[in-house]
Amino acid sequence: MTSLTHLTIADALKGLENKEFSSVELTQAHIDAMADAKHLNAFIVETPEHALEQAAASDKKRAAGNAGLLEGIPLAIKDLFCTKGIQTTASSKMLEGFVPTYESTVSGNLLADGAITLGKTALDEFAMGSANTTSYFGNVVNPWKNANRPDVDLVPGGSSGGSAAAVAARIAMGATGTDTGGSIRQPASFCGISGIKPTYGRCSRWGVIAFASSLDQAGPMARTIEDCSIMLRSMAGYDPKDSTSANREVPDYAATLGGDIKGLRVGIPKEYRIDGISEEIDTLWQQGIEWMKDAGAEIVDISLPHTKYALPVYYIIAPAEASSNLARYDGVRYGLRVTEDGDNLIDMYEKTRAEGFGDEVKRRIMIGTYVLSAGYYDAYYLKAQKIRRLISQDFKNAYEKCDVILTPTAPSEAFAIGENEEDPLTMYLNDVFTVSINLAGLPGLSIPAGLSKNGLPLGLQLVGRSWDEATLLRAGHHIEKAANFSSMPSFYTEKAA
């Protein structure tokens, strides 16, 4: 039998149902894997005892015939989701020791469906980053290694880097992520797993620590499209506690995966052929086009003319919303407080926030405050919102000619920890293929599609129409089958050697 930690969620559910193993056994295997992989620093908090208690209860529930959609499956939760009774930090010193008294809707949905929580995974501080190098609790290490530089630790991508590393390293069967500008898809690409950012409004934002509220969206990360489909069905759904939650039916995504994609129109946006991306990513993209054709899809050339403005628009809108959202960290109601004798209230606010936030978070708060301030609001913030409409309109026009759009996920393979740090703008370019999808609120899926010359995973991205995750996952399933991505992270090949 395959080692329990190498099963997919779908196969593990069958194994549990057929009594081949129990959730306690499955969970214990993942707890052991977690203990073996401490050097990856994927978790901020590990909850093995809690997980085993949940697993024992889950086994009873299944025996009584009450198994949920994810009954007995051990998952990791990004430390941006508030978890009742378990520390939740957003990887920030500001929230060290914060223990929510409530559960986020999305993690609560997973728990209600029987999922087991292994712990809370690290991220870039407040989800602001693409490399997991801004966490107060240390860098996360990618379980993959560059074959030509095997002694160098690589980033897992970000911001959901701890989740991606945990899933790739077979510590968790799946994990939750959040995606504001690419934070599910880019780390999925860097770690050789799948991840979907659903349509804005599909998953509730309630209880997810806010970064940029008009862009933030939760989604699943797992090793197969089918597993992502199973998790998404559980995570999604209407929530009256989130004012932008969509009151729409959630399809059984996994059930529709087998369908063919004959006649599906796949758009290829010419503006995504940008300078500076490596030839192998371009080759992989071409390969993806061939796979789609082989499956009977029709390839359509499309244009998204405002693509080049998506990143600068994002770096006005996201910081603006962040500066407003992060105003709540004032040292009064929760989190850090820094104060000395004789300090007044303003001193307390300023000292607390100066010490509690890291450099990247402060930089974005200041950019956001600046672009929202009197005299600059129209020139920066309103201008960006107008171009956001043009970007959204580009997609609407494109979807008159096509059903899904195929692009690379990220402009590079995983890079070394410490690289791309010399200038904030260099890091921002990681999201060049992903941000416009958040600005338009569309669903985007990353699928592991191949290896680079350095032996590192590369992902392809599919972008769908609003609310049409089902088509996206079905098309992604064809790429997954064609790519047949079965490579294991160096973390495992080394251990086997």
Added chain:
Amino acid sequence: MSEIDNNTVLKVARLSRLRTSEAEAAKIAPELNGILTWVEQLGEVNTDNVEPLPSPVDITLHQREDIVNDGDCQEDVLANAYETLEGFYVVPKVVE
């Protein structure tokens, strides 16, 4: 648009409630300038008669009955506070 000097950084830091020294401001100014110079390329896009897009999807905000449906959870609300007294948050003295 205007160049961000150290004084502007200090002003923005004050508005952001981030205690910042002159030395830190000198380090931050070129970073902010770099980002703001980069976003200025947005000026080349013609946005005449384009409405701003504040949210990506057309959702009419749902309304609920105007009844109290939450509360009675003072302990939960105060559970993570740095300092509390008799059911209230405690902050440094505000009124002399």
